[in-house]
Amino acid sequence: MSARSLATCALLALLAPAVAQAQGSTAATLSRLLECKLTAAEVAGFVEAINAEQVSDFAHGDAGGDSALSLWKSDAPVTAWGETSTLVNMSSTTEMHLALQVPQGQELTRGKAIVDRIGGMSPRPDQAAMEATYGWKGMDFRKSLPDNRNARVLVDLSYSPGWVIVGCSYGDIL
Template sequence: MSIKTTTLCALLGLLAPAAAIAQDSTASTLSRLLECKLTAAEVAAFTDRINAEDVQDFAHAGSDASGDAALSLWKSDAPVTAWGETSDLVHLSSTTEMLLAFKVTPGQELARGKAIVDRIGGMAPRPDQAAMEATYGWKGMDFRKPLSDNRNVRVLVDLSYSPGWVTVGCAYGDIQ
């Protein structure tokens, strides 16, 4: 083996862990974001990185991932774990709300969502959920739990627009 080849192999050996750390870092940031553990400034900095396309291991998944579902899915190169669930897909409903998204067997969405709500504890249905059901015929569940610093845990099962999916994550209010 030549010196150049040996040097190249050594450099690649050093870069591989750095790449893994970068992926773990994004997945770790996403996990903390989804579990409402980031500050407003940290969320704003992360979304600024996404907008600047400075996050290489987290990108828009396209419509292939969600099929007919009304989800804006982004895919992480590394699995993301939040609220006891793991997926590589995150639903970005806005720059201040991100929800881990995962497929379930059709018909099992509400049971899986209820299990997450029970695991988190202290959650309540969205105040206008009954009105949405009565007025618009919406089907599903939208549970929330307020936390400090204008953050809310959210479990959303939208049978009307995203059947076969369960989402859980965090909404951060008034991020500047």
């Protein structure tokens, strides 16, 4: 092996932990964000870094297919609320959810298990009206947390069958 090849290998060996740490850092930030553990300023800073294309290990993807989800993919697995995935639904800059693809027909069972694990959740206030008025099918449970944060579990059988999402909104949501 040439001296140049050895130097390149040595450099790559030195950089590998930094790259892994950066990826782990994004996944760790996402985990904390999805579990409602960041401040509003930290969420804004993370979103600014995404918008400035400074987060290379988290990017918009098309894994959702025909679903209504806006999915982003993390290079490293993200764990939140007892679930793990590399996919995150970013419905807005202040509401993000871990996206779990499940076999169709098992969405409500999986969603209910997450709701039970989190505890203290209740259905969206207008869920019955949405079902009666629009024929919407699914479940939308929320739990208010300090500092204007809300945990949320959503199963939207009408627009995103085969998916369960769990995460956090920072700020008021219906």
